[in-house]
Amino acid sequence: HVQLVESGGGSVQTGGSLRLSCEGSGRTYNRNCMAWFRQAPGKEREGVASIDEAGKITYADSVKDRFTISKDNDKNTMYLQMNGLKPEDTAMYYCAADNLLPCEAQTDTPFSVWGQGTQVTVS
Numbered sequence: 001h002v003q004l005v006e007s008g009g010g011s012v013q014t015g016g017s018l019r020l021s022c023e024g025s026g027r028t029y030n031r032n033c034m035a036w037f038r039q040a041p042g043k044e045r046e047g048v049a050s051i052d053e054a055g056k057i058t059y060a061d062s063v064k065d066r067f068t069i070s071k072d073n074d075k076n077t078m079y080l081q082m083n084g085l086k087p088e089d090t091a092m093y094y095c096a097a098d099n100l101l102p103c104e105a106q107t108d109t110p111f112s113v114w115g116q117g118t119q120v121t122v123s
Contacts, residue, residue, distance in 0.1 A: 004028055004095050009118030012085055020080040020118060022095030028113055029076040033103035035111065036069060036080045038091035038120075047105030048093070049080065058104055063089075085122045092117040 008020040020036070035050035049059045049069040057069055068081040078095060096111035 004097060004113055004115035006093065006095050006115040006118040009093060009120045011121040011123065014086060014122055016085050016122070017081070017083045018085065018120060020082065020093055020095075020120075022078040022080075022115055024076045024078070024097060028097050029073075031097045031099050031113070033100040033111075034071065034078045034095065034097045035103070035105035035109070036078075036093060036095055037105060038089075038093045040091040043091075045094075045107060046091075047107060047109065050103050050105040051078065052103035056103065060105070082120070085120075087122050090120060090122050092119050 003025045005023050006020060008018060010018060012018055032053040033050060036048040037045050038048050039045040047060055048063055049067060051057050051069050051071055066084040070079045094117045095115045097113045098111045
């Protein structure tokens, strides 16, 4: 069964930090590309960061130097460390996985496996 489960969301004040986790089960975690997306109410889904099996990483300009994506293959888990949070980071955050080249978190990147989302609220 292909599955991704996010956790770690919550409410923080501006400037605070959160670490999101995305645990993959089955064959999900072995896909070559994993990514984080977010969607705020009334807004289009936005790619946040991606990481491929070789460790190549991309970030959206809006989160560069504040967010860090990483993977722990022993735990089948991908992380998103978010520092310096701003109110505009408020959104539902989703992780995604697939076999894709190139591995990028673009709005139209056709990821087929998605988690259920975890809410991040910054005030």
